[in-house]
Amino acid sequence: MAQKQETQIHEIGIPVQSVNWVHLHPGRNRKEAPCIYATMGQQADNLFVLQINPETGFSRQFVSEVPKSNYPTATFMSRTGRLYIGAAYAGHLLCFDPEKDTLEYLGAINPGGATFPCRIDEDSNGQIWIGSYGSADLTNFDPETGQFTRHGRMDDIDMYNYPLVNKDGSIACLIRMTRPHVVVFDPKTGEKRKVGPITTKGEDTIDLRRGIDGWLYIESSLGNFRIEGFEAVSVDTLPEPSHVTTSLPDGTTFVFADAQQLLYRKLETRKPDGETRTFTLNYEASGSDIFYVHAGPDGCIYGSSILPLHLFRYNPQNGELVNLGKCSSATGEAYSMANLDGKIYISSYPGATISEYDPTKTYNFGNQPGDNPRDLGRIDDISYRPRCTLAGPLGRVWTASIPDYGRWGGPLSYYDPTTGKKKAYYRICGDASCYTLAHLKDQNLIAAGTSISGGSGTQPKVKQAMLFLWDYETEEKVWEGTLDRPVSTFNALLTGTDGKLYGTVHGGDAPDELFVFDPESREFTNCIALPSGRPLDLGLQNGPDGKIYGFTNTCIYRLDSTLLTIEEIIRDSFSIAGPIVGQEVYFATGHRLRAVKLF
Structure with a gap:
């Protein structure tokens, strides 16, 4: 493999500086005066809390110092006025205590298990209960002692846990994603049991909510139930939901007026007499x-x-x-x-x-x-993460997608701009997912690479990813095969200027490779070791010089398709592969848009 040459990267800028996982809470400050708290996530820095004066709109910003605490995925305002924050993907618990006037780090929720806090609740004794993604675990935190008690998994298969405290002190855990159901945990004995219906994602619906009477209720397409201890008691009608305080003590309500635009800069307050004010929040978002x-x-x-x-x-x-x-x-x-x-x-x-x-x-x-x-x-009822979009064949826009949470079988789908028709080819690759696409124009075929992955919250049901050829005129799969090595994903496909199909694969203990496929003989003809780093999704493209260019997360490389040699051009940090336009190839590193002149 040839050595890299000296090439300078051009920093273009930070295109978007916005926030995510935004939550608003009524609260009080150190002087016991009413205030509004906003929790906000970001990628280029850690999450932060805004303490906002509802009369002036003046805000103070408190940024987390915990590494990888980017997203406030679960927040809860306790009866004590402390704001608890579950931070992803660090899996740690933070707290803004108005008496201390600081954002505190309380510790890891469940080391090695919890990475994404799902929901936080408080019991009558002031104990804080946290359910998380990763292992559907349940943890409680004692604010008096600062100690965590980790109760482990609430389900052996599913990965998401959304707990609520019941009127009798038990903890009901809504488990998602493949077979959503409720598990009740008794804090006194440590016993846990499934209660109520066990549903199937995509076929049934289920939710867990607190009624105005303080009891927890299962609302599902298979029936409604009140949870009493380890029993699910069928009910004909559900009570009104419990009241959650969303206003200040004087009745003032508040919302982000620009939430629909995903901006979160304009805070609107409305007093009981109808007086409305809008404040522009002057916080710093990193990118x-x-x-x-x-x-x-x-x-x-x-x-x-x-x-x-x-x-x-x-x-x-x-x-x-x-x-x-x-x-x-x-x-x-x-x-x-x-x-x-x-x-x-x-x-x-x-x-x-x-x-x-x-x-x-x-x-x-x-x-x-x-x-x-x-x-x-x-585009259809199952596709959720459209990893690849291909335009052209039959004048249509085609997508290859990972399916919805808790489901398997990502379809090949299309949209026809002329007629408005949409169609999905469900189960075209069984329990695997369509992942990447390329148009083989000479053969009037679409090449589709798959991934063994299902939707989020699932475990793969297939062991090997496949490449298949789709005849879009007859609507049938005309060939399917794979490499003689473990492949979890065909993560990039490209039709070269020579008409051959090029792609990158990874999986198992085998090294990441670039392959060559002859669509005429329908054979994999060559495999070439890639440079160091992980090959980026959709990371191949044709260059104006007749060569093929690709990305790993640590380098850009050039493939001579005649000699089948790879030359590493430049080393750096690459997160998103981009296009070649003019003399430059574009890409992203985190929140930064960048380019390098290669031609």
Whole structure:
């Protein structure tokens, strides 16, 4: 393998500086005066708490010092006025104590088990109960002693636990994602039991909520139940939900007026007499990670931030970098994009939601004809993370997706812009998921690479990822095969200028490799070891020099498809592979958009 050459990276900028996992709570400050607390997450720095004066809008910002405490995924205002925060993906518990006027680190919730706190509740003795993702574990924290008691897994298979304290002091845990159900835990004895119906994700519905009478209730498509100890008592009607205080003592309510735009800068307060005031919050946001970078039909670079999803544009001609804002009803991130007839089709999480954007027209997001971008809704009922979007075959926009939480079998789907028709080929790869796509124009086929993964919260049911060829005219799979090595994911596919299919794979203990596939003979002809680092998803593209360019998380490399040799060009940190436009290749490192001149 050839050695890298000296090439300088150009820092373009930070396209999006926004926040996520935003929660508002009424509270009090050190002087016992009413205030508003906002918890906010971010990627380029740790989460923070804002203490806001409801009369002036003045705010104080407290940033967590715990490494990897980026997201306040679970928050709870206790009766004592302390604000508890479960931080992901550190899996730690934080607390803002108004008496101490500081954001405190309380400790790891369940080391090695809890990474993503799901819900926090408080019992009558002031004990704090936390359920988490990772191992569906349950932990309680004693504010008096500062000690954690870890009660372990509440389910042996599923990974998410959303606990609530019942009127009798027991803890009911809503377990998700594959077979959602409720487990009751008795703090006195340590006993746990499943109660009520056991549902199937995608077929049934279930939720756990507290009634106005203080008891917990299961609300499900299989019946409604009141939980009494370890019993689920069937009920005909559910009581009103318990009241949760969302206003200040004088009755003033508050919301983010710009929440629908995913901005969270305009705080609106409304007094009981109807007086409304709007404050612009002056906090510092460090930067939102970039999830996807794309070459638009207009020669500009487009991309998506993650949590929240904002579309951004960079114009290489004049250097303008613009946060365009909301482009989808999905609020997570755009997983992939494709160009067709001068428009960009944006495929986003959650829900594999498709948006259509015309860069030549005024930006005005909505879901009605004439809106731009226009939200077209979900592409099907199962797809959730549309890892790859391909435009062209039959004038359609095709997606390959990981399915919804708790489900298996990610489909191959399409949207036809001319007719508005959507169709999904469910179970096309069984319990695996369609992951990457490439158009084999000479053969009138789509090549699809799969992943063994199901939706979040599942364990793989298949052992080997596959490559298959799809005849889009006859709507049938005409070939399927895989490499003679462990493959968990075909994570990049590219049709080379020579008509052959190139791709990258990883899986098992085998080294990451780049493969060559001949679509005429339908054989894998070559495998080449990749440079150091993990191959990035969608990380291959054709260069203007006839070579193929690829990314790992530590380098950019060049493949000579004639000699089948790989040359490492530059080493750095790469998180998102981007396109080649002009003489430069674009990419992202965390929240920073960057480029390097290669041609």
